[in-house]
Amino acid sequence: MSAANDFTRRQAADWFARLLAPDVDDRDREAFERWCAESDANADAYAAVAADHEFASLLADDPVIADATRKARIEYSGRAQVSGMRRYVTLAAAALVVVAVGAGAWRVYRDAATTETLATSIGELRTITLTDGTRLVLDTNTRLDTHLGRDARELVLHEGRIDVDVARDARPFSVVSGRGVVRDIGTHFEVERHGADVAVKLIAGAVDVSLPDGGEAGKATLAPGQEARFGAQGGVVVAEAGDLADGERWTEGTLVFRERRLADLIAEVNRYSTVQLRLADPSLDDLRVSGVFHVGDQGSLLEALRVGWSIAARKASEHEIELTRE
Numbered sequence: 001m002s003a004a005n006d007f008t009r010r011q012a013a014d015w016f017a018r019l020l021a022p023d024v025d026d027r028d029r030e031a032f033e034r035w036c037a038e039s040d041a042n043a044d045a046y047a048a049v050a051a052d053h054e055f056a057s058l059l060a061d062d063p064v065i066a067d068a069t070r071k072a073r074i075e076y077s078g079r080a081q082v083s084g085m086r087r088y089v090t091l092a093a094a095a096l097v098v099v100a101v102g103a104g105a106w107r108v109y110r111d112a113a114t115t116e117t118l119a120t121s122i123g124e125l126r127t128i129t130l131t132d133g134t135r136l137v138l139d140t141n142t143r144l145d146t147h148l149g150r151d152a153r154e155l156v157l158h159e160g161r162i163d164v165d166v167a168r169d170a171r172p173f174s175v176v177s178g179r180g181v182v183r184d185i186g187t188h189f190e191v192e193r194h195g196a197d198v199a200v201k202l203i204a205g206a207v208d209v210s211l212p213d214g215g216e217a218g219k220a221t222l223a224p225g226q227e228a229r230f231g232a233q234g235g236v237v238v239a240e241a242g243d244l245a246d247g248e249r250w251t252e253g254t255l256v257f258r259e260r261r262l263a264d265l266i267a268e269v270n271r272y273s274t275v276q277l278r279l280a281d282p283s284l285d286d287l288r289v290s291g292v293f294h295v296g297d298q299g300s301l302l303e304a305l306r307v308g309w310s311i312a313a314r315k316a317s318e319h320e321i322e323l324t325r326e
Helices: 003-020 026-038 040-052 055-059 063-083 089-101 103-112 244-252 262-270 298-309
Strands: 115-119 126-129 135-138 143-148 153-165 173-177 180-184 188-194 197-204 207-210 219-222 226-230 237-240 254-261 276-279 288-294 311-317 320-325
Touching: 003 026, 003 040, 026 040, 115 135, 153 244, 173 188, 180 188, 180 197, 197 207, 197 244, 219 226, 244 254, 254 262, 262 276, 262 288, 262 298, 288 298, 298 311
Parallel strands: 153 173, 276 320
Antiparallel strands: 115 143, 126 135, 135 153, 143 153, 153 188, 173 180, 180 207, 188 197, 197 226, 207 219, 226 237, 254 288, 311 320
């Protein structure tokens, strides 16, 4: 491609983006028409850019846009006959669709583009604000898909844990994970999944939890402070979630344990590190432990276990530390 052609293509791409912007106005549209009228090369470059983005296919099913497109083609045909300049059908079908529908086209294009996969690595915490204003905190080793469409908002959690503070919006919001669907009712909640096991903890507001294959046992509406659990089989089990303030501390990188089994503590902290702790003495499993631990500070945890519970640590391999009684 020559330098001149490349420059024209860049101009066409700039016009495509500008005409899709929500603040496009009549002056922009008139300037675009003047640019197209300057040469057939400009018109052809714009048609090619629009085709690359498959813009016409995004608009095909919208009756309002289809009507605007029809009117635009008629108006465009009349202008082309008066000016005597050659224009292609592809330009009428692509470029003038954008001119005719303006901000409406931007809405359709934006909705079609808001599907995304989000993930964190081992030991990573990540905070994200979605385009609708919903705030997500992703725990270590988490993977999910987000789908924000014109009529609905949906997250699909494949693994890990997320804290969800849902933005007010007319579109319904749901989280799909394992066998279940969590439907928001103006809410702040957590969803955690490991394998087929899923837990939903409600911080504020209300959520409906449902298992499409679970019958009456597969339905629950949570109140703040409650937690719903379900697995590969059976229904939804609802229980009190415990201290919500302590439970939320993981979003800051802090784990709080109050009289928890040591085996459970070890399983939790192992999620944040490639160096795994292992209880070499089974009698330690049910030892009750309390404390506040930072997820990235394994050394401080081992020191606390040594001082408070007389537990010794021995490096068994590059990626494993054994814990025994001193």
